[in-house]
Amino acid sequence: MHCPYCRHDDSKVIDTRGADDGNSIRRRRECPECGRRFSTVEAISLAVIKRNGVAVPFSRDKVINGVRRACKGRPVTEDDLAKLAARVEDTVRQSASAEIPSNEVGLAILGPLRDLDEVAYLRFASVYRSFESVSDFEIEIEDLRSNKCSSSDTSHTSAKIGTSGRTPVTSPT
Numbered sequence: 001m002h003c004p005y006c007r008h009d010d011s012k013v014i015d016t017r018g019a020d021d022g023n024s025i026r027r028r029r030e031c032p033e034c035g036r037r038f039s040t041v042e043a044i045s046l047a048v049i050k051r052n053g054v055a056v057p058f059s060r061d062k063v064i065n066g067v068r069r070a071c072k073g074r075p076v077t078e079d080d081l082a083k084l085a086a087r088v089e090d091t092v093r094q095s096a097s098a099e100i101p102s103n104e105v106g107l108a109i110l111g112p113l114r115d116l117d118e119v120a121y122l123r124f125a126s127v128y129r130s131f132e133s134v135s136d137f138e139i140e141i142e143d144l145r146s147n148k149c150s151s152s153d154t155s156h157t158s159a160k161i162g163t164s165g166r167t168p169v170t171s172p173t
């Protein structure tokens with residue numbers, strides 16, 4: 001970390017605290033050369049592990065792009081998509097691991113998308129869960145209907161996410 005005043009290439013951390021959004025760390029630093037102080041903000045990185053094992057940084061834009069296709073022709077606004085992506089990010093960050101398998105990101109999308117638009121949800125789920133027959137749709141639609149009748153309790157969807165085969169991630173330390 002270069003000093004922004006004298007360009008000295010080292011600095012001493014004198015204080016560290018989490019930022020309000022919980023997704024970044026703020027550090028107060030002091031330059032040992034000129035003695036001036038400055039702050040840095042570091043994003044806590046969240047990596048998505050793809051099926052082939054490659055780690056890519058989590059990106060809300062990628063979530064939005066993935067969902068946008070399923071929302072084509074539906075009454076879903078850009079604002080809705082942005083909110084959905086924020087919910088997805090919150091969910092995956094709660095898993096308390098810095099590395100998330102990509103299928104967990106997909107699972108985290110299903111719940112909020114279902115709340116947003118059922119047709120888009122069915123489209124997304126059919127691709128994501130690779131529906132193979134009409135009966136797969138029927139089961140899913142039946143589930144949507146029964147869920148609607150009982151209550152709009154969202155704990156149903158989050159419980160579903162939790163049970164869908166979470167694979168343990170071993171992080172290299």
Ligand SMILES: [Zn+2]
Pocket residue numbers: 003004005006007008031032033034035036
């Ligand atoms: Zn300096």
